Amino acid sequence: MIAERDAFRPVKLTVVIPCYNEEQTLEACVRRVLGIRDALLGLEILVVDDCSRDHSRDIAQGLAQAHPEVRVLHHEVNRGKGAALRTGFREATGDYVAVQDADLEYDPQELRTLLGPLLGDDADVVFGSRFLGSGPHRVLYFWHSVGNSFLTLLSNMFTDLNLTDIETCYKVFRREVLQSLDLSENRFGIEPELVAKVAHRGLRLYEMGISYHGRTYEEGKKVAVRDGFRALYCIFHYNAHKLPPPMQLAIYLFIGGSAALANLTTFVALLALGASVTASTVAAFVLAAAFNYVLCILLLFRHRARWSSATELGIYGVVVGGGALDLGLTTSFVAVGLRPWLAKAAASAIGFVFNFLGRRLWVFPEPKHRPPNSGP
Numbered sequence: 001m002i003a004e005r006d007a008f009r010p011v012k013l014t015v016v017i018p019c020y021n022e023e024q025t026l027e028a029c030v031r032r033v034l035g036i037r038d039a040l041l042g043l044e045i046l047v048v049d050d051c052s053r054d055h056s057r058d059i060a061q062g063l064a065q066a067h068p069e070v071r072v073l074h075h076e077v078n079r080g081k082g083a084a085l086r087t088g089f090r091e092a093t094g095d096y097v098a099v100q101d102a103d104l105e106y107d108p109q110e111l112r113t114l115l116g117p118l119l120g121d122d123a124d125v126v127f128g129s130r131f132l133g134s135g136p137h138r139v140l141y142f143w144h145s146v147g148n149s150f151l152t153l154l155s156n157m158f159t160d161l162n163l164t165d166i167e168t169c170y171k172v173f174r175r176e177v178l179q180s181l182d183l184s185e186n187r188f189g190i191e192p193e194l195v196a197k198v199a200h201r202g203l204r205l206y207e208m209g210i211s212y213h214g215r216t217y218e219e220g221k222k223v224a225v226r227d228g229f230r231a232l233y234c235i236f237h238y239n240a241h242k243l244p245p246p247m248q249l250a251i252y253l254f255i256g257g258s259a260a261l262a263n264l265t266t267f268v269a270l271l272a273l274g275a276s277v278t279a280s281t282v283a284a285f286v287l288a289a290a291f292n293y294v295l296c297i298l299l300l301f302r303h304r305a306r307w308s309s310a311t312e313l314g315i316y317g318v319v320v321g322g323g324a325l326d327l328g329l330t331t332s333f334v335a336v337g338l339r340p341w342l343a344k345a346a347a348s349a350i351g352f353v354f355n356f357l358g359r360r361l362w363v364f365p366e367p368k369h370r371p372p373n374s375g376p
Contacts, residue, residue, distance in 0.1 A: 011095040012042040013115065014175065015108075016088030018081045020050040022102040023059055030063050030070060033100060033108045037069075041112070044094050047102075048073045048084040056102075082190030086183050098172040106169055110135075110210045114172045117206040124177045124203040127163065128170030133209020147228050151235065155192055158239035159199035163207055166195045167231070170210055177203060188227040189234040196238035233298070241302045241366060248300060252356045255295040263288035301364035319358030 015033050019026055030045060037043050047060040049072060057074060064070040073087050089097060096118055098111050110128060117123035152166045171194065181201070185193045198205055240251055263284045270280035329350055333343030 010040050010042060011119070012044060012093070013111070014044040014046060014088075014092035014094030014097045015100045015111070016085055016092065016097060017045065017047045017100050017102050018050060018084035018088070019047055019052060019056050019060065019102045020078065020081075020084075021052045021054045021056060023052075023054040023056045025104045026056055026059050026102045027063060029100065029102045029104055029108075030060075030067075032104075033111075034067060034069065036108050036112055041115075042094075043069045044092065045070045046073060046088040046091055047071070048088045049075065050080065050084045051075045051078040080187035082183070082185040082187050082193075085190055089178055089183070092175055092179070094175055096172055097175050097178050099169055101169045105213050107211055107213070110170070111172065114170060114208055114210075117208075118172060118174060122204065123206040124174050125198050126172045126206045126208060127165065128168055128172075128210035129163070129165040129207050130168055130210060130212040131164045132207065133211075135209060135211030136213070151192065151228070151231050154232070155195055155235050155239075158235055158243065159196060161195070161199055161205065163195065163205075165207075167191050168210075177201075185234065187230060189230045192231050192234040193238050196235070199239075200242055236299045238302075240300045241364075245360070248360065249353075249356055251300050252296075252359075253352075255292060255300060256352055256355065258295060259288045259292035262291045296359055296364060301359065302366075315358075315362045319355060319363055 017026075017029065017033070022029075026047070030047065033045055034043065045067075047063070047070065049057045049060055051074070057072070060070070060072045064072050071091075073091060075084065075087070085099060096115060098114070100106065100108060100111070106128070114126045114128050117126050148165070148167050152163060155161070155166045156163060167188075168191075181194070181197045183190065183193060183197070236251070240248065243251075266284035266287050267280050270283055271277070275283070329347035330340075330343050333346055334340055338346065
């Protein structure tokens with residue numbers, strides 16, 4: 001608790017409130033946050049108005065005039081919750097930074113409890129879980145809970161954490177730790193992105209139970225089905241490059257298979273349009289290589305090849321051209337007595353592994369490992 005910390009040193013908590021069309025609840029939310037102040041806990045409240053179309057911005061500015069703790073930041077175009085949070089994180093000056101939605105689903109008094117492990121120097125980050133503890137929890141959408149459980153499970157598999165709620169709003173950070181994270185998501189994908197980058201940095205992460213007073217879509221809830229798919233993509237995009245090689249190989253099996261299907265489909269389509277076999281083969285191969293590259297960037301590797309040097313272009317060409325080994329290997333295996341179908345299967349397997357290793361080690365090499373807290 002606040003009063004139990006060492007030497008009773010006063011601290012400042014920055015509370016970032018992303019806001020989009022929340023005129024019904026914003027003032028009450030800010031006043032509840034102001035209510036957690038005391039002699040040992042100072043506040044900085046950053047309301048980030050994401051180009052609201054109602055009176056949210058006017059309400060926020062009125063609160064800022066009445067309370068010196070409140071500051072209003074504004075986006076000229078609507079960019080999403082993640083963008084609003086990144087704006088607030090960048091402007092934060094407190095010792096610690098917390099996220100507070102403007103919709104009254106979360107009780108600001110519980111931020112004081114979440115600060116405990118941070119103030120005791122046990123944690124760098126504390127998440128408030130809606131599925132731990134005995135606080136009140138409004139009963140709402142079954143399929144939302146199924147989706148959240150699935151995303152949390154998948155995220156845990158990729159990050160090797162045992163969280164219970166990755167989509168929670170309540171996340172509290174040491175400011176210097178938060179501002180060292182290189183964040184990029186604009187909408188609700190910011191949640192799995194934050195979890196991934198906290199995990200990869202080896203930060204000390206705690207999770208504590210909180211209450212939850214969820215609202216319905218009629219009451220203004222904004223998360224949509226597309227945000228669930230984006231979260232799924234973000235789990236792959238921000239974690240897969242850190243997985244052990246066998247798991248990466250399994251993902252590349254999907255990528256390679258998709259590229260092979262694109263190759264075959266393009267080849268058949270071009271033939272049907274009257275192109276020659278040679279032209280169809282070359283065009284389909286080039287398209288499949290490009291498709292493979294895009295999928296690697298989207299789902300598996302984070303480094304983007306710069307294409308700024310003949311060396312790098314040559315490396316990619318050698319790796320892609322490794323598929324040409326298939327003919328030579330197949331012929332060699334048949335020559336030593338293997339049945340043709342077995343020779344072809346063996347050559348394909350070798351070519352697939354060569355393709356994967358070539359991309360992982362040479363085309364998309366990971367930067368050298370940096371120790372925790374060494375910057376983004």
